[in-house]
Amino acid sequence: MTALLEVEGLRVRLPTPSGFATIVDGVDYQVEPAQVFGVAGESGSGKTISMLALLGLLPAGAVVEGRAAFGGKDLLRLSARDLRAVSGRDIGMVFQDPMTSLHPMLSVGRQLTEHVRRHLGLGRSAATQRATDLLEQVRIPDPNSALHAYPHQFSGGMRQRIAIAIALACGPRLLIADEPTTALDVTVQAGILRLLDGLRREHDLSVVLITHDLAVMSSIADRISIFYAGRVVESGPRDELLQHPRHPYTRALLDALPHPEAARDTPLVAIKGTPPSPQQIPAGCPYHPRCPYAIDVCATDDPPLAPIDGRRLACHVDPFADLE
Amino acid sequence: MSTIAFRMRARRRGGRLRPAWRQPLAVVGSVIAVAWLVVAIFAPLIAPYDPLAQNFALSQAPSGAHLFGTDELGRDVLSRVIFGSRVSVPIALLLVTLAALIGGLVGGVAGYFRGIVDGFSMRMVDLVFAFPPIILAMVVAAVLGRGLQNAALAIVVVAWPSYARVVRGLVLSVGDSEYVESARLLGSSARRTLFRDVLPNVAGPVLVLATLDLANAILLLSGLSFLGLGAQPPQAEWGSMVADGAQYFQWWWIGTFPGLAIFTAVLAFNFLGDSLRDLFDPQTAWGGDERP
Amino acid sequence: MPALELHDVEVVYERRGRERVRAVAGASLTVERGQIVGLVGESGCGKSSLARASVGLVRPSAGTVLFEGRDVTPLTRRARPRDLVGLQMVFQNPYSSLNPRRKIGSQLADALDVLDVTPNRDRRARVEELLDLVGLPSTAAARYPHQFSGGQRQRIAVARALAADPSVLVLDEPLASLDASAQAQVANLLVDLSRRLSLSLLLISHDLAIVRHVADVVSVMYLGVMVETGPTQPLWSVPLHPYTEALIAAVPRPDGSGFLPEALPGEVPDPALPPSGCRFHPRCPYAFDPCPTEEPALLAVAGGRTVACWLQEEDGPQVRPAERARS
Numbered sequence: 001m002t003a004l005l006e007v008e009g010l011r012v013r014l015p016t017p018s019g020f021a022t023i024v025d026g027v028d029y030q031v032e033p034a035q036v037f038g039v040a041g042e043s044g045s046g047k048t049i050s051m052l053a054l055l056g057l058l059p060a061g062a063v064v065e066g067r068a069a070f071g072g073k074d075l076l077r078l079s080a081r082d083l084r085a086v087s088g089r090d091i092g093m094v095f096q097d098p099m100t101s102l103h104p105m106l107s108v109g110r111q112l113t114e115h116v117r118r119h120l121g122l123g124r125s126a127a128t129q130r131a132t133d134l135l136e137q138v139r140i141p142d143p144n145s146a147l148h149a150y151p152h153q154f155s156g157g158m159r160q161r162i163a164i165a166i167a168l169a170c171g172p173r174l175l176i177a178d179e180p181t182t183a184l185d186v187t188v189q190a191g192i193l194r195l196l197d198g199l200r201r202e203h204d205l206s207v208v209l210i211t212h213d214l215a216v217m218s219s220i221a222d223r224i225s226i227f228y229a230g231r232v233v234e235s236g237p238r239d240e241l242l243q244h245p246r247h248p249y250t251r252a253l254l255d256a257l258p259h260p261e262a263a264r265d266t267p268l269v270a271i272k273g274t275p276p277s278p279q280q281i282p283a284g285c286p287y288h289p290r291c292p293y294a295i296d297v298c299a300t301d302d303p304p305l306a307p308i309d310g311r312r313l314a315c316h317v318d319p320f321a322d323l324e
Numbered sequence: 325m326s327t328i329a330f331r332m333r334a335r336r337r338g339g340r341l342r343p344a345w346r347q348p349l350a351v352v353g354s355v356i357a358v359a360w361l362v363v364a365i366f367a368p369l370i371a372p373y374d375p376l377a378q379n380f381a382l383s384q385a386p387s388g389a390h391l392f393g394t395d396e397l398g399r400d401v402l403s404r405v406i407f408g409s410r411v412s413v414p415i416a417l418l419l420v421t422l423a424a425l426i427g428g429l430v431g432g433v434a435g436y437f438r439g440i441v442d443g444f445s446m447r448m449v450d451l452v453f454a455f456p457p458i459i460l461a462m463v464v465a466a467v468l469g470r471g472l473q474n475a476a477l478a479i480v481v482v483a484w485p486s487y488a489r490v491v492r493g494l495v496l497s498v499g500d501s502e503y504v505e506s507a508r509l510l511g512s513s514a515r516r517t518l519f520r521d522v523l524p525n526v527a528g529p530v531l532v533l534a535t536l537d538l539a540n541a542i543l544l545l546s547g548l549s550f551l552g553l554g555a556q557p558p559q560a561e562w563g564s565m566v567a568d569g570a571q572y573f574q575w576w577w578i579g580t581f582p583g584l585a586i587f588t589a590v591l592a593f594n595f596l597g598d599s600l601r602d603l604f605d606p607q608t609a610w611g612g613d614e615r616p
Numbered sequence: 617m618p619a620l621e622l623h624d625v626e627v628v629y630e631r632r633g634r635e636r637v638r639a640v641a642g643a644s645l646t647v648e649r650g651q652i653v654g655l656v657g658e659s660g661c662g663k664s665s666l667a668r669a670s671v672g673l674v675r676p677s678a679g680t681v682l683f684e685g686r687d688v689t690p691l692t693r694r695a696r697p698r699d700l701v702g703l704q705m706v707f708q709n710p711y712s713s714l715n716p717r718r719k720i721g722s723q724l725a726d727a728l729d730v731l732d733v734t735p736n737r738d739r740r741a742r743v744e745e746l747l748d749l750v751g752l753p754s755t756a757a758a759r760y761p762h763q764f765s766g767g768q769r770q771r772i773a774v775a776r777a778l779a780a781d782p783s784v785l786v787l788d789e790p791l792a793s794l795d796a797s798a799q800a801q802v803a804n805l806l807v808d809l810s811r812r813l814s815l816s817l818l819l820i821s822h823d824l825a826i827v828r829h830v831a832d833v834v835s836v837m838y839l840g841v842m843v844e845t846g847p848t849q850p851l852w853s854v855p856l857h858p859y860t861e862a863l864i865a866a867v868p869r870p871d872g873s874g875f876l877p878e879a880l881p882g883e884v885p886d887p888a889l890p891p892s893g894c895r896f897h898p899r900c901p902y903a904f905d906p907c908p909t910e911e912p913a914l915l916a917v918a919g920g921r922t923v924a925c926w927l928q929e930e931d932g933p934q935v936r937p938a939e940r941a942r943s
Contacts, residue, residue, distance in 0.1 A: 043795060155884070156659070157883070185822060186867055187866040188879075189866070189877070190878055191879035197876060214796075214870040215825070215869055216868050219869075239873065242870060243872040254870060257800075258825045268804055270797045270804065
């Protein structure tokens with residue numbers, strides 16, 4: 001099965017007052033059709049920038065290298081116009097804060113129909129029908145009156161559903177969701193996760209889910225890749241990765257989370273140090289200064305992301321290899 | 325959000341201000357402003373002639389002896405422009421300071437006591453804001469009578485409300501901020517937090533406002549003089565000189581040079597004010613989620 | 617005597633031209649000495665208002681708040697009464713709870729100055745001591761807030777509260793703006809301080825997983841009222857209130873099992889227009905006769921637990937709502 005999205009050697013550099021900073025440094029991954037692909041990492045790991053690069057949403061002056069094959073085209077080589085056509089129609093994007101990603105002055109119906117008419121060329125009534133259908137799909141109650149309402153009249157969870165509806169308006173094959181539930185209450189989040197899961201099954205949709213929250217990742221992702229300092233340090237099937245993490249960073253991320261089984265008074269394990277800023281990435285393996293298992297070579301050689309035992313791992317030491 | 329966060333972090337991490345040569349407007353503004361101040365202070369030493377002396381050839385175009393030419397009464401324009409700075413710049417400084425003090429006091433009291441005091445003060449502010457500044461200044465100046473002092477007073481009346489609004493807003497918002505609440509929980513009285521936490525935060529924006537207001541003040545003062553309500557003849561004041569020049573258009577130098585003086589002074593203070601505003605911005609805590 | 621008690625507290629906000637909002641509509645809570653109580657609830661439940669009322673930042677329109685037996689008088693323009701200084705608060709946003717224009721050391725020294733307990737010459741040492749208590753080096757004193765990470769800032773805020781030598785610390789979502797590692801650090805710090813200094817904590821959070829890990833007792837709030845309270849472990853394994861049950865079922869798990877959390881149908885109503893009777897009834901899968909008409913009172917159930925639900929009975933056994941509904 002050919003991958004829906006294949007990213008190779010993605011490198012993004014952004015201009016700063018003191019020269020260029022490499023935010024994404026050689027990232028490869030593949031998203032299969034009808035798959036939820038998780039991109040996990042903390043702040044500054046480059047996970048959002050790598051997605052923005054695919055959609056041409058980077059700030060002026062950004063330098064992008066690599067290849068992003070989608071539907072037979074390389075997204076990174078398309079002209080702005082062609083890219084807009086693809087990103088409007090075949091790729092949908094949902095952001096974290098629905099209050100700022102929805103236009104506050106346009107009615108919900110208008111935002112939906114505008115999108116659909118532009119990219120699919122539908123007439124007014126066909127577009128309105130489609131808008132109503134979309135709102136139904138995302139389980140907005142009373143879609144007909146919702147069409148005439150404005151974003152501020154809805155709760156956070158509802159607005160996020162509307163944002164998802166807009167993203168799906170043109171029937172894309174790929175949905176990119178950047179921290180879609182971070183700002184929501186836990187019961188509302190559960191609703192959105194279920195919605196995404198259901199939509200992906202019904203519409204054969206692939207989802208790239210970007211989040212720092214590994215619990216959210218665990219709920220719906222099929223494959224997860226862990227980002228650190230602009231590169232992928234480990235990637236693999238969800239259950240394998242979360243139950244048997246092999247990269248020390250993945251393990252550390254999981255150890256920092258409260259475990260339902262752990263005795264209550266055991267302290268949570270914090271990762272010492274902080275993620276490096278893009279201008280100060282350590283030589284060799286970027287994680288080595290914080291890694292309790294680092295050996296000499298970790299300070300000099302950057303480990304490549306290599307396939308091993310059904311996953312991909314970038315580590316010289318692989319300390320948990322025999323803990324299966 | 326992450327790109328913006330990244331850029332802001334890069335700026336903050338430097339910890340230093342952008343060096344002067346990267347802020348051309350600030351430099352230009354400061355240089356011109358300082359130049360005018362120097363000119364104002366040393367006017368008698370710099371000016372080639374007595375600004376009131378009418379001994380020279382009438383309406384001469386700019387020449388070696390008279391760089392800015394002479395006006396219709398035979399006075400040296402250059403000297404008048406130089407002495408004009410003694411009127412515009414210091415008076416503007418004085419009245420902006422006065423307006424800031426009065427407005428700041430009213431705004432501070434309103435924000436601190438809230439309730440009825442706040443309501444009353446703000447209605448006064450609204451009252452002044454209801455009129456276009458130049459009209460109100462004209463009315464006040466006309467009522468008080470012609471003359472420079474009265475024009476200055478009129479401008480103070482027009483200028484103080486902006487400060488009141490700004491200071492009140494800051495006192496309210498900083499007063500409600502969490503670090504002030506923490507101080508209150510530790511046992512600090514409201515008055516103590518006012519002086520230790522609130523007012524220091526107020527100084528910055530007020531300074532920015534005052535610098536920009538200086539430009540307005542010079543313009544207003546010149547405007548009033550132009551209309552005959554401010555400086556009276558034969559005093560050398562830029563606005564009234566422009567008024568003169570408007571009558572004698574064929575002798576373009578009479579009105580143009582004082583006009584340029586107004587223009588450069590106003591521009592300089594505007595540049596300065598803008599740069600000051602930018603200077604104060606990055607220092608304020610840039611809030612936001614750590615998570616991208 | 618409990619360290620902090622709230623009895624039937626109500627907090628009302630007037631809105632100009634609209635109905636008044638009872639953000640807290642009669643809530644009670646007790647924090648014993650040295651105990652960590654976690655208050656959980658989602659948006660609109662009123663937990664922040666309750667937190668502010670508990671330290672006196674906001675005047676309750678009804679009910680009482682007692683700190684070590686004394687009335688917690690709300691703040692006026694005067695200085696807060698000395699005997700309340702042992703009741704301190706840490707806020708949610710570490711970026712706005714510190715003065716951005718002053719150095720850390722100066723802000724901590726100022727706290728000591730206000731408290732006026734440490735003589736001038738000992739203040740510097742005490743500032744270093746406070747920084748050390750929260751795991752920060754003494755060099756931190758010379759820096760400005762923007763030079764620290766969110767987790768470090770939060771620790772500085774805790775250090776400031778500790779300057780008062782408090783016996784009760786109310787924390788309003790202290791971990792919400794932090795990433796996982798910083799959350800772990802601050803959570804560990806809080807538990808450590810609580811045990812070491814016998815500090816009572818009222819920890820308000822929407823993150824059930826962390827609360828479950830850290831708190832001794834959990835209180836669940838919905839739309840301005842307490843719906844359930846009890847020791848953490850039994851509450852987690854046998855929730856008594858349908859909302860508690862729903863909350864727990866909605867928490868995602870990072871265990872790789874693909875467990876899809878359960879959603880709760882409906883939306884949180886506008887606090888200004890709460891449903892009649894039991895506030896949760898429109899969304900409750902077990903709602904029956906009395907629920908839409910009469911608001912259930914908080915009952916004591918076995919195991920030192922309380923719950924406000926018509927399905928449960930006074931002094932009844934600890935049984936899940938589903939089973940109670942069946943019987």
